[in-house]
Amino acid sequence: HTIYLKDYAPTPYFIDRVELEVEIAPEKSVIHALLHVVPREGTEPGTPLVLDGDELLLNSVAIDGAPLGLLAYEVTPSSLTINEPPLRRFVLETTVTIEPEKNTRLMGFYRSNGTWCTQCEPEGFRRITYYLDRPDNLATFNVTMIADKALAPVLLANGNPAGSGELENGKHFAVWEDPHPKPSYLFAMVAGDLGAIHDSFTTTSGKEVALAIYCEHGKEDRCLYAMDALKRSMAWDERRFGLEYDLDVFNIVAVSDFNFGAMENKGLNIFNDRLVFAIPETATDADYDNVERVIAHEYFHNWTGDRVTCRDWFQLCLKEGLTVYRDQEFSSDERSRPVKRIEDVRLLRSAQFVEDGGPLAHPPRPDHYREINNFYTTTVYEKGAEVVRMLATMLGREGFRKGMDLYFERHDGQAATIEDFVAAFADSAGVNLDQFIHWYLQAGTPQVAISDEYDAASQTYKLKLTQKTDPTPGQPDKRAMVIPVRFGLIGPNGSPMGWSKVSGGKVEGDLIIFETDAMELTFEGIANRPVPSLLREFSAPVKLTTSLSAEDQLFLARHDSDPFNRWQALQTVATGILLDAVRAGGKLTDASRVEALADALRETIEGGSGDDAFKALTLSMPTEDNIAQAIGQNVDPLAIHEARGALRKAIAQRLQDRLVLTYNALADDSPFSTAQAATQRRALRNACLTQLVASGTDEAFALAEAHYRGATNMTDRMAALSALVHANAPMAQALLGDFRTLYTADPLVLDKWLSLSAQVPDAGTLDRIKAILADPTFPRNNPNRLRSLVGSFANANPVQFAQPDGSGFRFVTEFVADVDKRNPQVAARVLTAFRIWRNYEPQRRAAAESALRSLEESGTLSRNTADILGRTLAG
Numbered sequence: 068h069t070i071y072l073k074d075y076a077p078t079p080y081f082i083d084r085v086e087l088e089v090e091i092a093p094e095k096s097v098i099h100a101l102l103h104v105v106p107r108e109g110t111e112p113g114t115p116l117v118l119d120g121d122e123l124l125l126n127s128v129a130i131d132g133a134p135l136g137l138l139a140y141e142v143t144p145s146s147l148t149i150n151e152p153p154l155r156r157f158v159l160e161t162t163v164t165i166e167p168e169k170n171t172r173l174m175g176f177y178r179s180n181g182t183w184c185t186q187c188e189p190e191g192f193r194r195i196t197y198y199l200d201r202p203d204n205l206a207t208f209n210v211t212m213i214a215d216k217a218l219a220p221v222l223l224a225n226g227n228p229a230g231s232g233e234l235e236n237g238k239h240f241a242v243w244e245d246p247h248p249k250p251s252y253l254f255a256m257v258a259g260d261l262g263a264i265h266d267s268f269t270t271t272s273g274k275e276v277a278l279a280i281y282c283e284h285g286k287e288d289r290c291l292y293a294m295d296a297l298k299r300s301m302a303w304d305e306r307r308f309g310l311e312y313d314l315d316v317f318n319i320v321a322v323s324d325f326n327f328g329a330m331e332n333k334g335l336n337i338f339n340d341r342l343v344f345a346i347p348e349t350a351t352d353a354d355y356d357n358v359e360r361v362i363a364h365e366y367f368h369n370w371t372g373d374r375v376t377c378r379d380w381f382q383l384c385l386k387e388g389l390t391v392y393r394d395q396e397f398s399s400d401e402r403s404r405p406v407k408r409i410e411d412v413r414l415l416r417s418a419q420f421v422e423d424g425g426p427l428a429h430p431p432r433p434d435h436y437r438e439i440n441n442f443y444t445t446t447v448y449e450k451g452a453e454v455v456r457m458l459a460t461m462l463g464r465e466g467f468r469k470g471m472d473l474y475f476e477r478h479d480g481q482a483a484t485i486e487d488f489v490a491a492f493a494d495s496a497g498v499n500l501d502q503f504i505h506w507y508l509q510a511g512t513p514q515v516a517i518s519d520e521y522d523a524a525s526q527t528y529k530l531k532l533t534q535k536t537d538p539t540p541g542q543p544d545k546r547a548m549v550i551p552v553r554f555g556l557i558g559p560n561g562s563p564m565g566w567s568k569v570s571g572g573k574v575e576g577d578l579i580i581f582e583t584d585a586m587e588l589t590f591e592g593i594a595n596r597p598v599p600s601l602l603r604e605f606s607a608p609v610k611l612t613t614s615l616s617a618e619d620q621l622f623l624a625r626h627d628s629d630p631f632n633r634w635q636a637l638q639t640v641a642t643g644i645l646l647d648a649v650r651a652g653g654k655l656t657d658a659s660r661v662e663a664l665a666d667a668l669r670e671t672i673e674g675g676s677g678d679d680a681f682k683a684l685t686l687s688m689p690t691e692d693n694i695a696q697a698i699g700q701n702v703d704p705l706a707i708h709e710a711r712g713a714l715r716k717a718i719a720q721r722l723q724d725r726l727v728l729t730y731n732a733l734a735d736d737s738p739f740s741t742a743q744a745a746t747q748r749r750a751l752r753n754a755c756l757t758q759l760v761a762s763g764t765d766e767a768f769a770l771a772e773a774h775y776r777g778a779t780n781m782t783d784r785m786a787a788l789s790a791l792v793h794a795n796a797p798m799a800q801a802l803l804g805d806f807r808t809l810y811t812a813d814p815l816v817l818d819k820w821l822s823l824s825a826q827v828p829d830a831g832t833l834d835r836i837k838a839i840l841a842d843p844t845f846p847r848n849n850p851n852r853l854r855s856l857v858g859s860f861a862n863a864n865p866v867q868f869a870q871p872d873g874s875g876f877r878f879v880t881e882f883v884a885d886v887d888k889r890n891p892q893v894a895a896r897v898l899t900a901f902r903i904w905r906n907y908e909p910q911r912r913a914a915a916e917s918a919l920r921s922l923e924e925s926g927t928l929s930r931n932t933a934d935i936l937g938r939t940l941a942g
């Protein structure tokens with residue numbers, strides 16, 4: 068059934084203190100819980116207390132020490148109801164048995180690679196004990212863990228350590244006390260035989276925090292970069308937001324079976340090990356980037372998520388959008404701001420815009436759901452971050468900080484809502500955000516069109532803006548959004564132009580606030596026709612079209628002071644060329660425009676402003692998904708693949724000498740370093756190599772093969788292999804085989820092999836994937852392995868996934884049906900690859916629909932998968 072935001076109501080009772088005693092043993096763990104229950108004011112006598120539970124075996128239940136008779140309570144598969152609890156504070160005592168070893172859903176308490184660990188967000192705690200498993204119940208926790216000392220010398224939970232000792236029969240115990248009231252989704256426990264690295268951090272106010280990262284023995288050295296990122300995150304949150312850490316310890320544990328990236332449990336973050344481990348031999352620069360970003364993200368949740376949490380799951384974006392914004396800002400400050408912005412926008416467009424334009428579209432704050440696990444989406448996370456960024460853009464850095472300060476002042480220790488968050492900014496800045504808040508409530512990507520007109524006689528310049536948002540499921544009518552458009556006018560010599568007066572709408576400095584369906588701005592005192600630079604820094608998550616010509620775009624690429632728009636200008640020119648090429652069946656139609664694009668790219672690489680990583684980004688053409696999105700309907704992925712290949716080849720041919728020169732000039736035999744300059748140098752050098760390989764010549768292939776074989780770090784090795792794989796070069800299969808042999812012992816590196824193997828744009832790929840999956844040694848329950856193989860095929864091999872005969876689609880739906888029996892979250896996530904099925908040309912569309920229909924008929928699906936499937940077919 069469906070849950071609605073409008074039905075939110077506080078529970079009649081709340082729990083303010085939890086004491087757990089957990090006996091961990093192979094096969095069965097026993098949880099003894101003391102819940103301190105308080106009736107809320109106004110609760111009528113006789114109101115039942117209903118606790119959530121899932122796959123629990125109840126052994127005993129008592130109130131204030133007195134066992135309850137059979138008629139006093141009721142147990143169902145999803146609840147424990149106390150029929151007539153006392154109307155005063157009391158202690159409910161339960162004992163349950165659970166089986167972590169059998170927990171393949173990886174929600175609740177489970178065992179990964181010998182280590183017991185938890186994942187409770189959003190509704191996993193009910194798989195550990197009966198509870199009010201919802202984010203608005205905040206309680207302090209005391210946890211005593213008991214386990215065999217040989218099996219689990221390490222016993223960790225939330226908060227501060229509060230005692231430990233030996234017991235009989237080789238057992239031992241540890242007590243953890245978390246003084247900060249928290250909802251159950253932030254609960255965590257880890258028990259196992261783990262190695263660790265230790266460090267410490269002293270906060271501004273002088274508190275010494277003991278830091279540790281735990282992992283499988285022998286991998287400790289791989290955690291050092293994560294530790295460094297953690298300390299930098301702690302320092303940054305103090306500098307930028309005045310937020311200090313609040314416990315004596317901060318622990319991170321890396322586990323190898325995890326449904327998503329990581330989890331911000333209070334004082335005990337649990338991570339997918341792929342987001343902790345980083346050494347040059349096994350991690351690429353992109354992996355380092357991700358480790359730093361996610362370590363920061365989870366740490367920042369300590370304030371935006373843990374200290375101030377969500378009232379209900381509809382408010383998920385309150386903590387996620389805000390925390391993504393914070394981690395983006397951290398990365399921007401630690402690395403290159405323009406490069407970070409471009410990367411974030413690329414992700415937004417390739418994932419969030421696609422989601423927002425299809426059957427799974429929903430607002431950052433949805434108002435109903437069937438399965439909350441399906442709402443940990445790019446809309447909640449990345450669009451949510453864009454909404455916060457727009458607030459920061461409109462209020463300025465100081466104004467934004469004031470709003471954040473007020474938000475913490477008002478809501479520290481509380482479970483809050485989106486309305487609370489926005490009110491803090493409205494009140495601290497004294498502005499009205501009633502229209503702005505619709506960014507959280509309305510789904511769909513606004514389409515903004517801007518045209519300009521210059522009148523020499525009156526020296527006036529006009530910008531005409533319109534906005535419209537297409538209907539999305541359940542939201543047929545859309546309203547105008549508040550769209551901050553950062554802009555500049557650029558004169559013929561490339562310098563910025565001012566104006567004497569502007570009328571027709573709100574313009575604050577270099578920001579247009581566009582909040583109606585249409586608007587016409589008139590700038591006076593403009594001596595020459597300017598070229599406008601619009602939506603600088605990508606100041607709003609919209610699709611922009613303008614009346615600018617390709618010449619104007621190339622002018623911007625050379626002269627715009629905003630790096631984002633310099634990059635965007637070249638992307639726009641390339642997209643124009645590609646759309647024409649797709650229409651022409653995959654062939655380039657306008658040689659002079661290709662020439663002009665190549666010249667502009669050459670200039671960027673040769674001199675040009677911007678660091679090496681920026682230059683590398685300008686070299687990467689729009690992705691096949693970007694082009695599909697620009698086309699919209701009747702998409703033929705093969706025509707797109709060919710058009711893109713043709714453009715990359717033409718550019719490679721024209722820039723060959725330049726690319727080789729730059730490639731050679733950037734060679735670097737100093738020891739590996741994660742310093743910015745070194746990372747960026749690798750990025751540009753590898754981008755040149757990738758671009759060269761697109762020429763398809765034997766020399767380029769040979770150069771890449773030598774690069775692969777001579778690589779002394781994973782960044783270079785993967786760059787070469789990936790270029791050859793995507794070019795479907797003759798030696799690609801042999802090198803993939805070589806790579807597999809080299810790294811059989813390292814699961815995280817094997818994921819790279821799985822992922823690349825699934826991306827080969829070749830008709831043999833599907834059979835090779837099936838063979839890999841059929842291998843009895845393939846770890847069928849590990850989410851990383853499954854996602855690397857099948858997730859990459861469905862999301863990053865558009866041509867083979869969308870084979871016109873439907874074989875790719877059927878393979879994925881059959882895989883989903885199978886995995887769904889063991890891990891519904893992984894299954895449902897893979898299925899979202901079908902959100903674009905209606906955009907295909909008729910034959911592929913029919914093939915996709917038939918695969919989805921057979922999944923529908925294949926038997927009982929989990930709620931997760933049934934929900935995604937239902938919406939995908941309905942939308």
Ligand code: ARG
Nearest residue numbers: 188189327329330331440443
């Ligand atoms: N809160 C975690 C994070 O962003 C993610 C939890 C994901 N949970 C889920 N059910 N998908 O950082």
Ligand code: ZN
Nearest residue numbers: 364368387390
């Ligand atoms: Zn998060």
